[in-house]
Amino acid sequence: MTEARAPTRIQQKNRAAILDAALEVFSSQGFRGATVDEIAAAAGLSKPNLLYYFPSKEAIHAALLEQLLDTWLDPLRALDPAGDPLEEILDYMRRKLQMARDLPRESRLFANEIVQGAPRIHAVLSSDLKALVDEKASVIAAWSDAGRIARVHPYHLIFSIWSLTQHYADFDVQVRAVLGDEDPFAAAPEFMETLYRRLLSPA
């Protein structure tokens, strides 16, 4: 009578391989465009074997989104009300830019989901995400009120950091088509630092 409730190393390895393959395929094809066959092939498994680990295509996608959402919001969570205002916002921007560089597939997974109306994560956006942004926006507004940074609409400031940083991941092919050989991430950090310093430096 074996007591093997904890996943074996093979199970852990296969689960991880499936999630990595699914990230690759979902992020470049969207949910409906992705096929279980393609994910299984990328994971080095047969289709029925993949469906032994996850009950359905939907379940793989859900597991991916859930696993990544926390990571995705970490940079904003780390914005410290007790820190130096300009440096806190710049650090937030730097962390987001770093994530776009290091985790472009994750960025495109969310981009696909949201562009198509976020049918599977809309509830989380309206609850968890909104609550977090509300909290941090009021921190930023307080900094403006105290004259420690220039006055800006705090929500649109946060939107701007999202859009500018994720653009380099989500629209990667377009950016590279325009830049040619130049690496997008060569000049992006300095450009964005300049932008936010000029925008936020107290008058």
Place this chain on the structure above:
Amino acid sequence: MTEARAPTRIQQKNRAAILDAALEVFSSQGFRGATVDEIAAAAGLSKPNLLYYFPSKEAIHAALLEQLLDTWLDPLRALDPAGDPLEEILDYMRRKLQMARDLPRESRLFANEIVQGAPRIHAVLSSDLKALVDEKASVIAAWSDAGRIARVHPYHLIFSIWSLTQHYADFDVQVRAVLGDEDPFAAAPEFMETLYRRLLSPA
């Protein structure tokens, strides 16, 4: 023997209805996620009748992209080297923001295509789009050189205008989930104008 080479009014109307329905479906589902049935239903036609007007699903998508690409690049084309630098760039941003507000489906159609690697328009990005951006970037660089606007990386400046304006269309559901009842386009124009004035005003 009828000489009916020019499309009749019914044909024009049906073609337009198909393209409008296809824009609706492709922009919210992506190419592979969209089905001909869904487009036909939205256009008020049967599936075979739709395929009488267009030979394939691919052909509808191609017609849409081609028709829209010109419109999409018009705001950048209008950037006038002889105009006032700051006002020209602000006007460009305003035109792009207006397009995001008025044509969100078109924005999402491109977003879907590019996020998924632009398999169908990559060639156009590397040729036409790159040529146009190269041209306008050198105009902006010349303005910086002459000290008429502050120094910024001209390509990343253009990327920033794309990403900030299109964010309101492409990530509409997320923006609205965070803002609640507030209309995104209420504060966006002022936020963006402030941003680019502070970024570009000569030191």
Place this chain on the structure above:
DNA sequence: GTCTATAGCCTGATAGAC
């Protein structure tokens, strides 16, 4: 020009041997 019917393929998911 527009329909019904259907061909032919691909998809997600399951059955059952090993």
Place this chain on the structure above:
DNA sequence: GTCTATCAGGCTATAGAC
């Protein structure tokens, strides 16, 4: 746990009547 074989349903596109 992993495979081969396969089902049932959905998909693009076509055939053929009207």
